[in-house]
Amino acid sequence: MGLKMGLEEKIPSGFVLTTVEKLAGYMRKNSLWPATFGLACCAIEMMAVGSAAKYDISRFGMEVFRASPRQADLMIVAGRVSNKMAPVLRQIYDQMAAPKWVIAMGACASSGGMFNNYAIVQGVDHVVPVDIYLPGCPPRPEMLLDAILKLHSKIYDEKLGSNRAEIIREVELAAMNAKPTIEMKGLLA
């Protein structure tokens, strides 16, 4: 999720806060500007989404891939992140201004993909917090657009102020009480 912001945090919970949330969410999700973080094969599909007329990303206002992370809202990690590249990834993420979101595009960014070895970080969520995981090798441009739309709805539904604190509390509690994956056994787990 994004980080704490300014005045809107102080609005008391109620009708006014929900209207402000919806307005802020609507503003934030339209024309998210991605930061260029194309690494490998997924980057080419990302370029196809950006530049091929068939998968026009300009309809969402996102065709401006900002080179400077200071001006970007969204980091699409497209491609395999090697151990040498991981500190660079973290530095770029840190340089982005809040609110910021991350899409892990492709199998290699989500989980290390087919490269389960010494050189690749097994999932970019070891380095940055990820909002949407997009599987595929490489994912079709339509799949990337679908991930972006899901991110849009996620951003639209983000809560602010006291509602946000409540949501964060709930999510943490659910995570602490959740059954770890390795303990879910049986076919109906």
Next chain:
Amino acid sequence: MSDQGMFGAPGTGDTSGYGGLVRTAASTGSSERPYGGYFDEVADDLERAYPLFSEAIERVVVDRGELTLHVKGEKLVEVSKVLRDSLKFEMCMGVSGVNYPADSGRELHAVYPLLSLTNNRRIRLEVSVPDSNPHIPSVVEVWAGNNWHERETFDMFGIIFDGHPGLTRILMPDDWQGHPQRKDYALGGIPVEYKGATTPPPNERRSYK
């Protein structure tokens, strides 16, 4: 159990599937004259241009239509200069290392494919060094394109090229320990976790060779 056919445990009889028994890989034979094709010409030209041929070249192997000259490490630069200038092998396609841990005393091989633009020929040079003293003279002064290739071979195998202008790691981070493509360096994968079970990484899985 015989070795015929595709299936079944190979000659070592290791049926556990974990491959703990080591197989030998390197071939040791040498080819007989005539070599066929342009290989005889190359060998003759080299002998004429480089009189110390029998001292420097350990063996000549012709296999699957390709000529491999096994060269002694100390003489590599001289032989390379002769090949480049007299025999017109202007381009070297790089260096690659191979690690044969079973071949004691010659565990690390460096392979140099060469290409002649004028004569349209390809040959290969191979140098073997032991693990205990992995030094090979650098051929960067002969073919400048080998600069990064030698750095990569050093990075991946630990072969030290004497005389290289800047032998540092190139593919791994600068402070990495170990040489990844050696056979004794684990693949480094982690087990993948599913609901209720894990899949081991490829280097720890059972396989029947």
Next chain:
Amino acid sequence: MTTFDPYAPSRDTTEGTVYSVTGGDWDSLVQEIGSTKEERVVVNMGPQHPSTHGVLRLVLELEGETVTEARAGIGYLHTGIEKNMEYRSWTQGTTFVTRMDYLAPLFNETAYCLAVEKLLGITEDVPERASVIRVMMMELNRISSHMVALGTGALELGAISPMFFAFRERETVLDIFEMISGLRMNMAYVRPGGVQQDLPAGAIPKIRDAVKLMRKNFKDNTTLLVGNSIWMKRTQGIGYLDLAGCTTLGITGPVLRSTGLPWDLRKIQPYCGYEDYNFDVITADTCDVYGRFLIRMNELEQSLRIVEQALDKLEKLEGAPVMVADKKIAWPAQLAMGGDGLGNSLNHIREIMGTSMESLIHHFKLVTEGFHVPAGQVYVAIESPRGELGAQVVSDGGTKPYRMHFREPSFNNLQATSAMSEGGMVADIIGAVASIDPVMGGVDR
């Protein structure tokens, strides 16, 4: 004890004080530097950069606008593919090798499969239809790779429209790939012994239409850039590297052909039946970025010629097999398009599950264990869009490669960045790197 903080404003090193700029007040930084008045600036065009063609790090020493030293740092995409392949069977190797040079996946696959076939000794037994399909797919891939090179090269130098035209053409080619192999990129289509499956019904007319469309659409880019005075000013005389430089650095491909030497492995050391096709080797004699750009544009037309000739051959070879006849090597399932997509042919399933136990065992062992390849070492080279792509494969007689090394053209070609950029201006480095057209997946493997 000195700790290294990458965000610190300044630190002392053996070279003097180093100032890192990662944000903060510019004026206070300038004041700090102001007294020493150093003219040399070391700029890091870091791995994340819109114009460096992937994760390439260029460390430049600048005096004003002139580059005095340019060093390339690579390894940010090192994936350990070569070591990973030592734990996979020979056929699975295709899926790994595809992802090295991800703009030209079919070339990687073909080089690897030709090397494996040479080790197996079945180079003559690969069916002709498989070779023709390989040639056609490779030339289509050459078109799509050159389109990306042209589009991104133009984008990096400031021309934005060619990028859109180039990616539009690329989509045409990717549609063909999807129709034939099921995937747009990284298809794992070429396997040792042949190709994965035959062309679907109605493919050839569709490809012919696509060829006609591409011929028409290439004019968009040519009219925009060729002869354009701004483009020529940006690219002529830039990135100069003559024949001596190319041979000592081991550079092949369009960069070598821009020096005037018509070195093309398809003509000089043909493979996959290339000797039967009519096409020209394009050269330029200006040794600069403009020459390489013209070479790539003209190679597109030559590739279309080869594709048309391949289609004519395929029409004659209708119904021929696409996998080697030796059942101990060929991929066992005859794939077929079913109601729910591509999968095992139902006849084959019926046979192995219903009638023959031996077929089932055979299929199972071939797929899980794979075939054995006799021990030995080969080096096979093909002409990829960037230069000579060499596969060096060592086998120890087992079902897995013992050592797989790829001699990638971009790895050698990138070493020329220093030679091409030093003495020039910063903006020209971009053009020089774009003309080399490196693909970092291939460089770092």
